[in-house]
Amino acid sequence: MNRALPSIRSRLPLTLSFVLLIGCAAEHAGAADSLKASSERLAALRDQARIHEHGEGVKRDPIKAVHLYCEGARLGDVESQFSLGWMYANGRGLPRDNRMASLFFGIAAAQGHAYAQKMLEFVGPAAADLPDCMRDPTPPVIEAAVVDADADDEFVATTPEQKKAAE
Numbered sequence: 001m002n003r004a005l006p007s008i009r010s011r012l013p014l015t016l017s018f019v020l021l022i023g024c025a026a027e028h029a030g031a032a033d034s035l036k037a038s039s040e041r042l043a044a045l046r047d048q049a050r051i052h053e054h055g056e057g058v059k060r061d062p063i064k065a066v067h068l069y070c071e072g073a074r075l076g077d078v079e080s081q082f083s084l085g086w087m088y089a090n091g092r093g094l095p096r097d098n099r100m101a102s103l104f105f106g107i108a109a110a111q112g113h114a115y116a117q118k119m120l121e122f123v124g125p126a127a128a129d130l131p132d133c134m135r136d137p138t139p140p141v142i143e144a145a146v147v148d149a150d151a152d153d154e155f156v157a158t159t160p161e162q163k164k165a166a167e
Helices: 004-054 062-074 078-090 098-110 114-123 149-154 160-166
Strands: none
Touching: 004 062, 004 078, 062 078, 078 098, 078 114, 098 114
8 A cells, every 4th residue: 555655646746737737728728719709709790890881781871880890899800990990081971080090090000900001101190089989888887776774674584592582
């Protein structure tokens, strides 16, 4: 039995390393699944925005396209950022605004989008403020519950022993 102990002790670090490796691999797989779901959501937003921007199978709705592109842009989708800049630069369904175009081209260019970098040469300085759609949604305000002081006196949880002592 004494011979088995050194054997177990010598294998313990290897066993722990293996367990940690499996745990890290599982965590990485979970992160990869989350990233895949996130990129699929961004692709779906972008596709819906393009459909509404160009009127592919639906009535052309540039305002809805702007909202969808902006949601994708806020979530970091570089193609949505570029497309939104393009819509502002060309006045596609909304008033032409080179400052807003520059803002979105600048955000996309910072992520390495080559065409966005080129477009910055044509549209001038960026707008000072982000549009509302690029800000994180405000969490809802939860109002405090109204507490009736008398209601607290009406119900008191007691044990049978406490009831007997109170009587």
